[in-house]
Amino acid sequence: GQQLNQSPQSMFIQEGEDVSMNCTSSSIFNTWLWYKQDPGEGPVLLIALYKAGELTSNGRLTAQFGITRKDSFLNISASIPSDVGIYFCAGRVFYGGSQGNLIFGKGTKLSVKP
Amino acid sequence: DTGVSQDPRHKITKRGQNVTFRCDPISEHNRLYWYRQTLGQGPEFLTYFQNEAQLEKSRLLSDRFSAERPKGSFSTLEIQRTEQGDSAMYLCASSLGSWGLTKNIQYFGAGTRLSVL
Numbered sequence: 409g410q411q412l413n414q415s416p417q418s419m420f421i422q423e424g425e426d427v428s429m430n431c432t433s434s435s436i437f438n439t440w441l442w443y444k445q446d447p448g449e450g451p452v453l454l455i456a457l458y459k460a461g462e463l464t465s466n467g468r469l470t471a472q473f474g475i476t477r478k479d480s481f482l483n484i485s486a487s488i489p490s491d492v493g494i495y496f497c498a499g500r501v502f503y504g505g506s507q508g509n510l511i512f513g514k515g516t517k518l519s520v521k522p
Numbered sequence: 523d524t525g526v527s528q529d530p531r532h533k534i535t536k537r538g539q540n541v542t543f544r545c546d547p548i549s550e551h552n553r554l555y556w557y558r559q560t561l562g563q564g565p566e567f568l569t570y571f572q573n574e575a576q577l578e579k580s581r582l583l584s585d586r587f588s589a590e591r592p593k594g595s596f597s598t599l600e601i602q603r604t605e606q607g608d609s610a611m612y613l614c615a616s617s618l619g620s621w622g623l624t625k626n627i628q629y630f631g632a633g634t635r636l637s638v639l
């Protein structure tokens with residue numbers, strides 16, 4: 409089945425640092441989404457990407473839809489403490505009888521450096 | 523806009539018991555999805571509805587699982603004869619979409635955490 413490889417699995421940030429994470433797929437997707445999930449809560453949408461090469465920003469967050477349609481990255485600039493949490497990429501493809509339900513990566517856990 | 527609402531937030535049950543979860547989607551959304559999330563993993567798709575019709579089911583949805591959306595509004599997910607492996611967070615999402623519509627954003631509820639003892 410389709411799988412998303414998300415990296416890194418975890419990272420520690422110091423306030424003010426820039427953060428970068430990415431997802432790669434063995435299959436082509438026609439939509440990439442980035443979600444953030446806090447403990448005990450559901451995922452919250454951060455950015456949605458619909459076209460290859462698209463670069464979209466949401467405040468300090470920037471994400472890009474890779475040209476090959478098999479990858480995407482998310483950057484967070486000037487991180488702040490409330491950025492901690494788990495970030496998930498999710499891809500969607502329309503095929504056959506499927507309406508393109510989301511396939512999620514395993515997440516990147518962002519923590520604050522002690 | 524009250525968002526996607528799920529009830530209960532937590533459920534503890536004994537192995538072999540039946541459990542039922544409820545999801546109330548965003549009011550104008552015609553699509554409703556169920557996902558399961560285990561520790562350290564991303565959500566995995568279980569099933570989805572367009573209005574009252576259940577249009578797709580994952581292989582993860584065993585015969586012990588059944589989902590309904592009788593009036594095209596709220597949905598229930600029932601697990602019969604629960605097993606310890608059913609312990610997970612069950613997430614509901616809703617969206618406004620039609621066939622082939624690209625911008626079909628799914629908004630998630632806070633989930634129901636199930637613990638099977």
